[in-house]
């Protein structure tokens with residue numbers, strides 16, 4: 001991931017590897033936006049991570065997050081699966097021919113929105129994106145297959161504006 005990021009962003013961008021269960025190595029209010037792409041669903045407890053993301057955002061800053069859509073895994077379970085419990089499941093990922101078990105956490109849509117608002121965010125967008133139209137020509141089979149299917153859920157959530165800016 002770091003190699004990919006370095007290729008896309010060039011040498012002038014600071015890149016850090018962090019564990020999102022830990023305190024982030026950044027000052028309060030350091031960022032306009034936090035982008036959390038397909039990563040929150042690896043965390044059992046979103047509370048401490050969202051609190052950290054909120055801390056490093058400037059007042060009025062945005063968290064832009066995508067996760068696996070919680071209905072997909074629920075519908076793949078047996079019919080007695082309790083949608084409302086947060087449960088782990090394992091998915092096999094293959095890199096360079098080697099297989100790794102990845103533990104993911106499935107939680108309800110309500111558990112997600114509750115975690116965001118409990119961390120002090122104001123939800124401004126909930127989206128269920130379909131493939132980018134550019135994918136129609138690049139990956140025609142995948143595009144046809146994925147367009148009608150639930151895949152991901154995206155959120156935009158704002159850190160509250162400072163008292164001074166909300167007065168003005």
Ligand SMILES: C[S@@+](CC[C@H](N)C(=O)[O-])C[C@H]1O[C@@H](n2cnc3c(N)ncnc32)[C@H](O)[C@@H]1O
Pocket residue numbers: 001018019020021036037038039042043
């Ligand atoms: C599905 S990949 C998404 C990668 C990239 N953000 C993207 O959208 O293409 C999930 C990433 O989450 C990272 N990850 C999983 N648990 C993490 C944790 N506790 N702290 C930091 N990163 C974690 C994995 O190392 C992996 O790079």
